[in-house]
Amino acid sequence: MAEAERIIGTPDIPDAEGTGGPEDEVRGETVGDTGADTDRAEAPGKGKRKIMVLFAVAVVAYLLDLSSKMIVVAKLEHQQPIEIFGEWLRFDAIRNAGAAFGIGEAFTVIFTAIAATVIVVIARLARKLYSLPWAIALGLLLGGALGNLTDRIFRSPGLFKGAVVDFIAPAHFAVFNLADSAIVCGGILIVILSFRGLDPDGTVHKD
Template identity: 60%
Template sequence: MPQADRQGAPAGVPEGDAVRSVQAAGGAPLSGAGWARPGNRARRIALLVVVATVIYALDQVSKFLVVKFLEHEEPLTVVPGALVLTVIRNAGAAFSIGTGMTIVFTVIALTVVVAIVRTARQLRSLPWAITLGLLLGGAVGNLTDRIFRSPAPFQGHVVDFIQAFPVTRFPVFNVADSAIVCGGVLAVFLAWRGYQIDGTRQTEEETSGSGAEQAAEPAGNESRAETRGEVPEQTREQTREQAGDRSRERADG
């Protein structure tokens, strides 16, 4: 009987293997970088809520201030040639895309918020908590404008006021738009790197390893069959035909 050492690992088992065995037995994932390591779901959800709340507060406070002090005024140059504050009312999506489809974008925003809330039930990843927080805060920020601002409920125009590099004619946007774009970029990056919502990570090595194991399985089955003395049906038929040919040769002889 193997004796357990002070750490609980069986004698003769390398410490690293013992740790991986304990992780696997406890259901802990065996892959993932330290910064994306799975954690307590409640803490990750709390982080998502904090990020979303901060983004929402920044968005609504900034909109309140620019509407109060800058609307119907001349654009305010903050950084010459780089940053100008000018208030516009946007009936479309982010960056003034799709004007005239306000109600459609309101429904889309509601759907996004519901999807993020449902996805949060599986959340155990730190970077995904930040990503979903950015998306949720931005979506709720613009959704608030669409529900409560003029000209009508659920058809309100979003307040945009940030104009970057005016010479490029880049569309005017707001804090919520910036959060949505940053969250989208992070989501694409995390998906590309294989980071999952639950904190695990699917690596290329794991994917290629699974394919190699599946390819090697038929060959392994054939080897085991030969070791057990099992002969494929086609081989047995060929053996019987050869035996019949030898019998006829003897009879002719």
Template identity: 60%
Template sequence: MSTSDTPQIPFAPSAPARRRRIGVLISMALFAYGLDLASKVLVVAHLENHAPVPLIGDWLTLQVTRNAGAAFSMGQAMTVVFTVIAAIVIAVICRIAHKLYSLPWAIALGMLLGGAFGNLTDRVLRSPGVFRGAVVDFISVQYYAVFNLADSAIVCGGVLVVLMSFLGTTPDGRRERDTVPDATEAGEPGKA
């Protein structure tokens, strides 16, 4: 039997095919954004201009505040700067997405993306005006800060990114040591 008589297999990978995780990133971002948006709509409609609602004594309460600054209400006069930073974070995540093969990275970046969009929506659409809007915060922890679900998504996503970076995992699903060429592969003189 000649080679022309044997059936040709168009694609036979030697290793399992890697799949991009853009769908996971988008799903996680939409979930985080939707949850944040729905929670803000509810608390503004039912809790704004009302007394704080205790959930766990004085330790955890629902208390609506408007925050024009960053975390812990720092930088109140810099709303436009925080809007630009959120837009840059979104652009960077979109740029990384084309080489995203790691499931944990997709989840982490999706949380960051959804949280950034959540707070960016407030900064663009809420009063006192476009790009000067105050973010709606409503989760109050005693001796801590008042925050929202977008802030929680950003912090959780950020912690995951730091953890994966510490472990040496890259967004493309490889370990950093796998991406650095060996001395023999690099063709260094005197190495064989």
């Protein structure tokens, strides 16, 4: 009887000790593989959501800039500046052939090419985008670049030489527009993310 009990009880010993048998190994591999497959399946979905955020931010920034410029051209251009906060902030419509804040008016075509290049680079980078903060930052850059590029393409004096409409005039500072603001905010956010070690693909690195 003792011999029979020993033979019958032997298979239960590995399970009691937690070593597991072949069935447990197969079961463990199946669970692990399922988790990995789930992560791989979810990654494209997360990437698509971040791309949607990027383009949503870009569209909002672009439409705000475009609509503000249309109002300024229709109501404020060739008129006296409007004081918002006394001498500290005014709305004063001007045409700027240079870059942001009136820099480099002799290089309008070059700045147009740079803006177009920025848009292409952002569109290519979006394919590997898995970070929400990066999606917002790139969306601001894209919307701002598109806003000023629209002016350079369609406004006078000619194709790719158009002057950008600026109207926000703080005291003792250059006149700018909402597209410039979006570009600056996006750039500042990118600098912050870079210092924190967050990459566009969502990974975090430390130098």
